[in-house]
Amino acid sequence: xxxxxxxxxxxxxxxxxxxxxxxxxxxxxxxxxxxxxxxxxxxxxxxxxxxxxxxxxxxxxxxxxxxxxxxxxxxxxxxxxxxxxxxxxxxxxxxxxxxxxxxxxxxxxxxxxxxxxxxxxxxxxxxxxxxxxxxxxxxxxxxxxxxxxxxxxxxxxxxxxxxxxxxxxxxxxxxxxxxxxxxxxxxxxxxxxxxx
Numbered sequence: 001x002x003x004x005x006x007x008x009x010x011x012x013x014x015x016x017x018x019x020x021x022x023x024x025x026x027x028x029x030x031x032x033x034x035x036x037x038x039x040x041x042x043x044x045x046x047x048x049x050x051x052x053x054x055x056x057x058x059x060x061x062x063x064x065x066x067x068x069x070x071x072x073x074x075x076x077x078x079x080x081x082x083x084x085x086x087x088x089x090x091x092x093x094x095x096x097x098x099x100x101x102x103x104x105x106x107x108x109x110x111x112x113x114x115x116x117x118x119x120x121x122x123x124x125x126x127x128x129x130x131x132x133x134x135x136x137x138x139x140x141x142x143x144x145x146x147x148x149x150x151x152x153x154x155x156x157x158x159x160x161x162x163x164x165x166x167x168x169x170x171x172x173x174x175x176x177x178x179x180x181x182x183x184x185x186x187x188x189x190x191x192x193x194x195x196x
Contacts, residue, residue, distance in 0.1 A: 022060040073089060073187075075159065075184050078129065079129075082129070085129075086159070087103055090114060093190065094114065097190075100116070101115075102114065102115050110144065110145045121153065122151040122152055123151055123154065124154050125142075125154075126142040127158070128157070130158055130159065131160065133161050133166075134156065134158045134162050135162075136169045138156045138166065139166050140169070142156055143173045153176065154173070155175060155177065156170070158179060159180055160179070161179045161180055
């Protein structure tokens, strides 16, 4: 538990740094817009600094806001997410758990949505943000993707539940399943208790 709390604090410090540098970039952008000087008798505005400041602000500030929303997300928020948002959210959760976490491309992903690495072990993850139960095709897809990504382990994560055939196939292929209850438990572990 302490390890997870340290990771959360580390990520928090990183987020604060990102916010700090975003504010600095915004300040420099405003300053650059106001500053002008004479070069060979012509008034020149520091346009390159203005462009760089705007680009950094446009990139960094939305990322900070998105991470803040992710930190506060609960199962009800997950139920409202689109599929790609759920993938992004789980990528963030696995990063908090100490994994190097990378989303695969949207199409042609060979059944894996996220590739995790930790301590030299590679795990492929299929994500399913569903209203209904997840059937065995999700397990079939992730088992197939293990070979493609040369992974050691596979898992399927959903905000719903799995059909009985999906559970049986997962057991036979050593695929870890995170259903709604397991996802809620994992989210609870990620949040420090109010007593601490």
